[in-house]
Amino acid sequence: MPGAVRAAALAAALLLPAATRAQTLEAPPQSLRWAEVVAAKHMHFAAIPHGAARIVLAWGGIGQGDAARFNAALAAATPIEEVQFFSQGGLLDEGLRMGYIMRERGLAARVPRGARCASACNFAFMGGVIRRIDDGASFDVHMFASGGALAREVARDVRDPPASLADFNARFPDTQLDPAGVQSYLAQHQESLAAFLRDQAVAEDIKLIQQSSAQIAAKIGQFLLRMQLSLDFLTEFAAIPNDTPRPLTRAELRRFNVVNE
Numbered sequence: 001m002p003g004a005v006r007a008a009a010l011a012a013a014l015l016l017p018a019a020t021r022a023q024t025l026e027a028p029p030q031s032l033r034w035a036e037v038v039a040a041k042h043m044h045f046a047a048i049p050h051g052a053a054r055i056v057l058a059w060g061g062i063g064q065g066d067a068a069r070f071n072a073a074l075a076a077a078t079p080i081e082e083v084q085f086f087s088q089g090g091l092l093d094e095g096l097r098m099g100y101i102m103r104e105r106g107l108a109a110r111v112p113r114g115a116r117c118a119s120a121c122n123f124a125f126m127g128g129v130i131r132r133i134d135d136g137a138s139f140d141v142h143m144f145a146s147g148g149a150l151a152r153e154v155a156r157d158v159r160d161p162p163a164s165l166a167d168f169n170a171r172f173p174d175t176q177l178d179p180a181g182v183q184s185y186l187a188q189h190q191e192s193l194a195a196f197l198r199d200q201a202v203a204e205d206i207k208l209i210q211q212s213s214a215q216i217a218a219k220i221g222q223f224l225l226r227m228q229l230s231l232d233f234l235t236e237f238a239a240i241p242n243d244t245p246r247p248l249t250r251a252e253l254r255r256f257n258v259v260n261e
Contacts, residue, residue, distance in 0.1 A: 024073040032059060034116060038088050042066055045073035053081040062090030062120045067097035070124075074105060082108040083128065086251060092216065096120075096223050099127030111137040118142075122258075123220075126227050131259050139253060141237040142245035154158050161198035167199050169249025172204045230256040 028046035029036075040060030048055040054077050058070065074080060089095065102109060102124065106124065109128025117125050117133075118140035125131065125139070133139050143248045162168035169176050177200070186196060217234065224231055233256040240246055253259045 024069065024076045028057060029059075031089050032086060036085055037061075037116075041090075043070060043087065045077075047073075047077040047080075050081050054246060055081055056083045057086070058083055058124070059086040061088055062094045062098070062124070062202040064091060064094065065103065066090070067094045071101050072097050074101070074107070080105075080107055082132075084110045084112050084115070085117045085121050085125050086112070086115040087117055087121035087124070089117075089121045092120050092123070092219075094120065095123040096219060098124035099223060099227065102127030103129065108132070110134065111139060113137055114138060122132055123223060124257060125230055126223075128261050132261055133253060134261050138247040139258065140247050141233075142240045142242050142246040143237060158169065158198065161201050162193065163197075165193075165197070168201060170202065175200075175204055209217075229258065233258065 012134075024045060025044050026044055028048050037059050038061070042063040043058055043060045043066045046057045046059075048057060049183050056074060074083075106129050107127075108130035109125045110132045111125060111134065113134040113136040115134075116138040118138075119142060122139065122141060162171055165177055165179055165182060182193070182196065185191075186193060220234055221231060224233060234255065236252070246256065248256070
């Protein structure tokens with residue numbers, strides 16, 4: 001696993017005015033380890049002078065509002081040679097927005113040696129017009145999360161199921177149970193009302209999770225098509241558990257067109 005990113009350029013002074021820099025950009029770190037990246041819940045942005053242009057280093061977790069901050073950082077750092085990513089990922093929608101911003105600005109993307117780009121970072125990176133992953137870098141993929149809030153709903157309904165038909169109908173207004181029909185079902189199947197309501201509530205939660213997963217898959221598929229990437233990328237990582245991401249091989253990176261140089 002990549003351990004640290006270190007470069008002489010990271011020690012260089014920024015060329016941007018201090019007032020502008022304070023709003024969106026930070027001083028580049030002397031070195032950066034995975035533990036520090038994971039500990040950062042939001043992205044950090046640093047501009048590293050490189051000839052007449054700059055390299056933007058984007059590192060840390062991808063949190064709410066980070067796509068807008070990313071866009072502001074890019075505007076402050078222009079002209080930009082490339083954007084380098086070192087991130088454990090985070091919010092999918094923010095990562096997708098970052099990818100679209102990369103493409104709109106026509107920027108190159110790189111995962112430098114010793115760095116790692118995982119989860120939502122994948123999509124920020126794939127927005128690059130030119131995409132490079134150095135030897136010794138890692139591009140880790142996994143199945144997208146179907147929604148922690150929905151999963152918590154399932155747990156709640158198992159632990160604290162609806163106490164009555166009225167309670168169920170209040171929780172799930174789009175699925176109204178008919179009292180007469182429920183009583184007939186219970187009599188035929190010799191099932192208790194409590195067990196029936198619990199199972200019905202969980203079934204409704206699962207339906208919501210499936211709908212959410214389908215919507216997420218559609219968003220990712222649309223993104224891949226717009227970025228002229230292989231849809232096989234979506235089916236490939238669909239079987240990789242969320243808690244055990246794996247790095248794509250060099251052959252897979254080329255097969256899915258994740259790297260193009």
